[in-house]
Amino acid sequence: MSVWEEQLTGDIWLVGVSGRLDQSQTTDLEESLQKLLIEGCNRLVIDLSEVTYVNSGGLRCLVTIWRQARDHGGNVVLCNLSDRISQVFAIVGFDKVFAIYSSRVEALESLAGDQAS
C-alpha cells in the first residue's frame, strides 16, 4: 500500500491511498494521517480510487482516523470508491456511516461547506 498527501485548499488536504487496505498495511496510512492532524490539518478527503482491497482492519483504520479528526475539530470524507470497495462498505453498513462522494470535487465542496456553515 502507498499513501500520498496533497493540499487541496486552505486547511483541507487530500490523502490518496493505493493497494490493499488491511491491518497489515495500515501503518503508513495511520502515520501519514497522524502527522497531518498534529500539524493542524484535520479536514481530510481520503481518495480510495486506487484501493484494490479492503477488509475489517482497513475499515477500522478509517473509523479511527475519522474519530481522531473529529477530536481535533475536523472531519473526514471519502471519495472515488470502486464498485467492489463500495460493496464491502455496504455489507457492514459503512456506506451510511461515512460521507462518501463520487469525486474529489464533490468531497471538497462538502468539506468547504462544513466550514462555511
Next chain:
Amino acid sequence: MTQEISIPGRYDRIIEVCKFVVGGAEQAGFSNDDLFKIELACDEACTNIIEHAYGAEDMGQIRVSWQFAGIAFTITITDEAQPFNPQDVPQPNVHAGPDDIDDLKIGGLGIHFMRKLMDDVHFTVDRNGGNRLVMTKYLVS
C-alpha cells in the same frame, strides 16, 4: 480435489492463505466477483483466529484446506487455540449512521462478513483441541 496450506498466525501471512484459496476457487470456475468474496471471507476468518482465538500474533499455526466437489467449494480452517465461541463476539451495528461514529463498535465485522459472503459457515470446537471453521460457496451458473 483437495489442497492444504499452513501459516503462522500473523496478519502479514494471511495474504498467502488468500492467494492459495482464491487459486483453488479460480480453478473451480468461480467468477471474479465470487473470488473477491471468497478472498475476503478467508481473510476475515484468519484475522478472527489471530485476534479472538489466539488473542495475538505468533501464538500458533493456521491450517487451511480447500476442496471442490460437485458444485461445492469448501474451505476448512483450523487452529490450535483455546475454544472460540462466535456467540461471544458482539454483533456489529450494521444500521449505524454518521452520528454513531463515536460509539461504533468495530468488533464482530469479521463474522458478519463471513456469513454474508459465503453460503454456509460453521464453527465447531475440535475434539482434539483447537477450532474448526468450515465455509462453503456453491458454484451456480
